[in-house]
Amino acid sequence: MILHIPGVLTREQVLQFRDRLLHADWIDGRASVGSQGAAVKRNRQLAEGSPLAVELGGIVARALTANPLFFAAALPLRILPPYFNGYAGGETYGDHIDGAIRVASPGAAPLRADVSTTVFLxxxxxxxxxxxxxxxxxxTHEVKLPAGDAIIYPSTTVHRVEPVTRGERLASFLWAQSMVRDDWKRTMLFELDQNIQSVRAAHGDxxxxxxxxxxxxxxxxxxAET
Ligand SMILES: O=C(O)CCC(=O)C(=O)O
Ligand SMILES: [Fe+2]
Incomplete structure (x- = not known):
């Protein structure tokens, strides 16, 4: 399921993030991918574990975890620390599939990427x-959302970011391991949950x-696996 989650970050948070990212130290985005991704990836990222990435990433992770729509759709078990990227001057990330297994930091328990998220900044x-x-x-679905909104999509899908030919595109992106590994099962649970909420609003308990x-x-x- 590909789902738009509006208003993950408030306008004030987006402005605060933008202000902090203006003076950030960016590194080559190829630092966090394998060889197939690196061949098609041309963008900039905050270094993993840098103080700014940790601080802003904490805000993103808390906002998503507290968001009822994200919770119902992703059924997150664990969330990896969010990353931040920037694309300008033709930068792009060609077709790829996100790696299946990731570790938050050296020696940390490996996490399976089931749900990919981009929060537009x-x-x-x-x-x-x-x-x-x-x-x-x-x-094929084309996604370009207002700042503060997020898109979630199964990590099993091929995806890309088209070249940015004017201005700059800033975003936060992250992976979650879901309690329900299979996208179709997650989708069924999400639809059931949303319909139960409608029935409950109309008819009570x-x-x-x-x-x-x-x-x-x-x-x-x-x-579920927990
Ligand atoms: O910038 C984005 O929206 C997604 C980036 C991406 O696909 C990745 O880093 O794996
Ligand atoms: Fe990706």
Whole structure:
């Protein structure tokens, strides 16, 4: 499932991030990928573990974890520390699939990347190009969202970021290991959860709502790994 999550960061947070990123030390984005990614990746990132990445990443991770839509859709078990990237002057990241296993820091427990997230930090009118293009079983999706909004997509998909030909595209991106590894099972649980919430809002805690909520939890019990 590819899902737009509006308002992960407030406008004030976005402005604060932008201010801090203005004077940041950027490194070559190829530092965090394997050879296939490195061949098509031309962008800049904050170094993993740098004080600014840790500080701003903490804010992003807390905002996402507290976001009900992100929680319901990603069912996160663990979230890797968020990264920050910038693209300008034709920078791009060609077609790739995110690595399956990542470690937050040397010696840390490995985490499986199930759900990929981009939190946009630049508004669409600030740059040309820079669309995130995600291809799934249903076709190709082009994503360019307002600053503060996020997109989540299965880490199993081929995706790319188109060259930025005017202005600068800043973003935070991160991976989560989900309690439910399979995208289709996560999608089914998400749709069930959203429909239960609609039924509950319309009819309150009727016996049918209680029964459906029980069914959601029993499916989660069957499918979740913790
Ligand atoms: O900048 C983005 O939106 C996504 C970046 C990306 O796909 C990656 O770093 O693996
Ligand atoms: Fe990626």
């Amino acid at each position: 630049s508004d669409p009118d600030e740059y040309d190009g820079g669309e995130l293009i995600v291809t799934d079983a249903y076709g 009727s016996p049918a709502t209680v029964g459906l909520t029980g069914h959601y939890h029993n499916l989660l019990r069957m499918w």
